[in-house]
Amino acid sequence: MREVTAYTWVPDFAQGFVKDLRVRWALEEAGLPYTERLIDHQQKLQPDHLARQPFAQVPVYRDDEGELFESGAIVLHIAEGSPALMPAEAAARARVTSWAFAALNSIEPHVANVTGTQLFHGEAPWAEGYLESARAMMNARLKQLSRWLKGKDYLEAERFTAADLLMASVLREIERDGGFERFPDLAAYCERCTARPAFTRALEAQLKVFAAHEPAPV
Numbered sequence: 456m457r458e459v460t461a462y463t464w465v466p467d468f469a470q471g472f473v474k475d476l477r478v479r480w481a482l483e484e485a486g487l488p489y490t491e492r493l494i495d496h497q498q499k500l501q502p503d504h505l506a507r508q509p510f511a512q513v514p515v516y517r518d519d520e521g522e523l524f525e526s527g528a529i530v531l532h533i534a535e536g537s538p539a540l541m542p543a544e545a546a547a548r549a550r551v552t553s554w555a556f557a558a559l560n561s562i563e564p565h566v567a568n569v570t571g572t573q574l575f576h577g578e579a580p581w582a583e584g585y586l587e588s589a590r591a592m593m594n595a596r597l598k599q600l601s602r603w604l605k606g607k608d609y610l611e612a613e614r615f616t617a618a619d620l621l622m623a624s625v626l627r628e629i630e631r632d633g634g635f636e637r638f639p640d641l642a643a644y645c646e647r648c649t650a651r652p653a654f655t656r657a658l659e660a661q662l663k664v665f666a667a668h669e670p671a672p673v
């Protein structure tokens with residue numbers, strides 16, 4: 456069995472971006488069926504969920520081998536057993552792990568500083584000044600990533616891996632705010648990854664849940 460814990464519903468700005476999408480995408484790429492365990496924003500605070508995800512977040516993933524949290528760890532776990540997401544050779548597998556950490560540790564925090572400030576603190580008096588420096592930091596990282604990807608379709612040579620899945624998941628956050636204007640090559644890379652049918656299926660699966668749990672208008 457494979458089970459993904461996700462939210463019943465989130466506000467519009469988050470729909471299509473909740474991080475269970477990464478897990479759904481990995482499972483779709485691997486061709487592995489799964490069931491959903493849906494929770495709301497009260498249930499995420501309850502002891503039984505905190506025992507599964509200490510930070511009151513989603514996703515959580517369960518399969519016959521055990522239970523995991525953190526989307527990156529889950530995607531790598533799924534990739535371990537999936538040739539669609541992970542090369543066979545040991546050195547190449549280790550490179551995928553390097554790039555997975557790079558996506559989540561070297562790129563995502565800078566992206567989150569910008570997008571989180573825009574979404575949650577856009578009106579704050581300090582936002583404009585902070586965003587200027589946060590954007591500069593993010594763009595410095597994106598420039599380095601762009602340099603690495605020059606002449607490559609994917610992070611490691613010819614083929615899509617779990618690392619591209621995570622990197623594209625991070626880059627999509629920038630794309631929605633027009634942050635790719637200076638990086639058309641990264642926009643093309645992100646598009647190449649998210650044009651995959653497995654991504655479309657994963658996105659549809661997430662959005663279908665939200666549509667089914669849309670709160671009644673007040």
Ligand SMILES: N[C@@H](CCC(=O)N[C@@H](CS)C(=O)NCC(=O)O)C(=O)O
Pocket residue numbers: 472473474475510511512513514524525526527
């Ligand atoms: N590092 C975690 C982050 C998970 C995360 O940010 N989850 C969000 C939804 S995308 C969440 O559940 N937020 C609710 C909260 O923090 O209270 C991962 O990648 O799994």
